[in-house]
Amino acid sequence: MxxxxxxxxxxxxxxxxxxxxxxxxxxxxxxxxxxxxxxxxxxxxxxxxxxxxxxxxxxxxxxxxxxxxxxxxxxxxxxxPLLPADPVGRAKVRALAQLVACEIHPLNNLRVLKYLVRELKLDEERKNAWYRHWVREGLELYERELAQLPSSTYSFGDTPTLADCCLVPQIFNGMRFNTSFDGLTRTMAAYEACMKHPAFxxxxxxxxxxxxx
The missing domain is CATH 3.40.30.10 (Glutaredoxin)
Incomplete structure (x- = not known):
């Protein structure tokens, strides 16, 4: 491949x-x-x-x-597997993954950030403030979703899933823009568990x- x-x-x-x-x-x-x-x-x-x-x-x-x-x-x-065996579990993991991929990421990808600067004339700090706002808001939603799930090592269960594949890159990029992760207890615990895994x-x-x- x-x-x-x-x-x-x-x-x-x-x-x-x-x-x-x-x-x-x-x-x-x-x-x-x-x-x-x-x-x-x-x-x-x-x-x-x-x-x-x-x-x-x-x-x-x-x-x-x-x-x-x-x-x-x-x-x-x-x-x-990247998805649980049962239909409800698969739906919950897909929802977490899509929360990152469809709700957070589209507002902050490179072409959006370029448009903010080139067309809307935002300076660097205002562009970064835009980025941090939407990443933080999205991750707060992620944290609320995790709070409704049983305690686990990763986002859903004790093995990495599709949700973790989406979460970790979003955290990485959030760090680049100095996003605050304060109070995102379960989200960051899942991230830290992932970063101990050789694949990540x-x-x-x-x-x-x-x-x-």
């Missing part, structure tokens, strides 16, 4: 975690978002939407969108070949 991705992309990070959790080898193909490589014609042939990540499977099929890719990996390589360590940006310190 091949993974077109960018070391700092939250969506790419999610898929790298899933691949590492499942012990699946892949070819790492960097696409530098800040330099605009995702807008070049060559990448357009890989991803019509021009987004990362894109997974190319062994049959040559091109798959986009991190949640879809991770569910594909879970269906084709079911061990270890191997997938993190600092371990990527295109990492820029």
């Amino acid at each position: 091949k993974l077109y991705n960018y070391f700092r992309s939250s969506a790419s990070f999610r898929v790298r975690i899933a691949l590492e959790l499942k012990g699946l080898p892949y070819e790492y193909l960097p696409v530098h978002l800040v330099k605009g490589e995702h807008k070049q014609p060559g990448y357009g042939a890989v991803s019509p939407s021009g987004l990362v990540p894109t997974l190319v499977n062994d049959s040559g099929e091109h798959l986009g969108q991190s949640l879809a890719i991770m569910e594909y990996l879970d269906e084709t390589h079911p061990r270890p 360590q191997q997938a993190q940006p600092s371990s990527c070949p295109d990492n820029e310190a």
Whole structure:
């Protein structure tokens, strides 16, 4: 398999975690978002939407969108599972994952932040304040959801799930912008448990070949 991705992309990070959790080898193909490589014609042939990540499977099929890719990996390589065995558990984990991927991340991805600066003329501090506000608000919702679940090592249960694959990259990016995580007790406990797991360590940006310190 091949993974077109960018070391700092939250969506790419999610898929790298899933691949590492499942012990699946892949070819790492960097696409530098800040330099605009995702807008070049060559990448357009890989991803019509021009987004990362894109997974190319062994049959040559091109798959986009991190949640879809991770569910594909879970269906084709079911061990270890990223979703619980029961329908209610799967729905709860998907809800947590989508809370990050659909409620927090879209407001703060690179193209949104660029629009705030270039078109709406926000200065750096106001842009960062926007980022911190929406990340913090979203993670407070995540914390409320966890408070309704039984105590566990990770977000849901005692093994990493799709939810953790989404949570950890969001925390990483929140740290870059000095987001406050005070009071997010269960959320940060799940994050810290994940970061002790080898798969999360191997997938993190600092371990990527295109990492820029």
